């Protein structure tokens with residue numbers, strides 16, 4: 001008993017020392033979202049934005065870009081029924097902080113489990129996502145799973161905002177996703193005091209997650225991906241390698257073919273001329289809604305907004321409001337320019353023995369066969385989900401929670 005007690009006091013002392021150092025060195029501070037004063041101007045701009053009375057070519061599908069009726073519906077909701085203050089109150093239920101690492105202010109959610117054995121995890125979002133993309137999964141992940149297969153898996157959840165996104169400061173022009181990975185490793189280990197942890201990433205967040213997985217192999221001890229930083233291969237290349245696809249996998253591969261031929265103009269625009277689109281839409285909430293709302297719509301499950309998906313119009317308006325209200329549409333677009341090789345064509349294996357898990361969501365926009373995912377890491381689980389798309393935290397939270405809990409069964413500090 002005495003022995004157990006002294007271990008506890010040593011642990012407490014260590015934790016306090018770590019947070020004391022963190023306060024001094026990293027200026028760690030609690031954070032609350034407070035953007036309400038910017039709402040009157042947002043509402044005025046949205047209300048006064050003129051859209052065509054009727055669609056120029058009513059038959060043109062969403063493959064040609066956002067559809068007028070959908071944009072108008074969102075515009076009306078933004079003005080008439082969307083309640084920013086209520087959403088802000090919800091978001092502020094998450095414990096949030098800022099810390100300064102290598103001169104960058106990093107905003108992050110940090111929700112701890114009551115379980116002393118909880119695994120630390122960092123969840124990494126992309127564009128046009130934000131920390132909000134993980135809102136439905138954060139609290140459940142802090143709780144112990146009740147399913148037999150995942151007994152006692154729970155997490156201390158950290159969700160940072162990427163540099164240049166919402167409340168994290170815009171980085172220097174030469175900043176890359178490897179730099180982001182390095183400061184996030186410092187966040188997890190030095191600011192928060194976790195000596196090992198797990199990672200999950202999607203979209204640009206998967207580029208950072210993979211960099212952590214590859215370069216920080218003593219601290220990152222498991223990884224779960226729903227997207228990997230390697231471009232998908234063509235149906236022909238799959239066939240040449242004798243890889244046959246299930247019907248569900250084929251749907252995703254077809255979506256990749258479409259994305260790579262008639263769906264990636266935004267990617268090239270932001271990679272080549274981030275200031276053009278960034279400044280053109282800087283003070284245009286409806287413009288940002290058209291540019292980003294189109295992606296939420298086109299990249300998710302056609303059933304988005306119906307259970308288990310919570311990716312409805314409100315979720316899109318929260319996402320776009322976060323970008324507009326924090327002036328981060330311009331700075332977030334630069335991530336494409338700053339990382340021309342963020343997504344690679346040559347598949348290489350990460351320098352780690354840490355287990356890697358992968359889940360393919362049917363309506364995602366890129367597709368990876370198991371044989372290809374296995375080329376890039378120590379693949380221990382490959383799953384295909386027939387509901388959900390590019391934003392599984394919103395359009396299939398229960399399965400994403402399961403995916404991440406499964407990783408817990410492979411994690412060993």
Ligand SMILES: *[C@@H]1O[C@H](CO)[C@@H](O)[C@H](O)[C@H]1NC(C)=O
Pocket residue numbers: 016017019020021023028029030
């Ligand atoms: C660190 O800062 C937080 C909030 O600013 C404060 O609550 C806490 O007591 C500080 N910890 C130490 C060890 O100074």
Ligand SMILES: *[C@@H]1O[C@H](CO)[C@@H](O)[C@H](O)[C@H]1NC(C)=O
Pocket residue numbers: 151152
């Ligand atoms: C879960 O925790 C309980 C209580 O600490 C323990 O009895 C049980 O063996 C644990 N289960 C697993 C699979 O570790």
Ligand SMILES: *[C@@H]1O[C@H](CO)[C@@H](O)[C@H](O)[C@H]1NC(C)=O
Pocket residue numbers: 172173174175
């Ligand atoms: C990046 O730019 C900053 C100035 O903004 C400079 O201090 C730093 O040395 C540059 N880093 C590299 C790797 O070029």
Ligand SMILES: *[C@@H]1O[C@H](CO)[C@@H](O)[C@H](O)[C@H]1NC(C)=O
Pocket residue numbers: 240241242
């Ligand atoms: C694919 O299968 C064919 C026929 O069995 C075989 O000749 C070919 O070598 C295989 N290709 C690869 C890349 O395994």
Ligand SMILES: *[C@@H]1O[C@H](CO)[C@@H](O)[C@H](O)[C@H]1NC(C)=O
Pocket residue numbers: 245246247250251254
């Ligand atoms: C995949 O889908 C395409 C388009 O619907 C179809 O032409 C093709 O035969 C399908 N391939 C497989 C392997 O199911």
Ligand SMILES: *[C@@H]1O[C@H](CO)[C@@H](O)[C@H](O)[C@H]1NC(C)=O
Pocket residue numbers: 310312313314315
């Ligand atoms: C979207 O779903 C949330 C619950 O996740 C609900 O509160 C909200 O009213 C829904 N919004 C719309 C426009 O249906």
Ligand SMILES: *[C@@H]1O[C@H](CO)[C@@H](O)[C@H](O)[C@H]1NC(C)=O
Pocket residue numbers: 217218351352353354
């Ligand atoms: C970590 O990476 C280094 C450098 O590539 C390598 O030498 C080492 O074996 C790796 N360690 C693990 C545990 O994979």
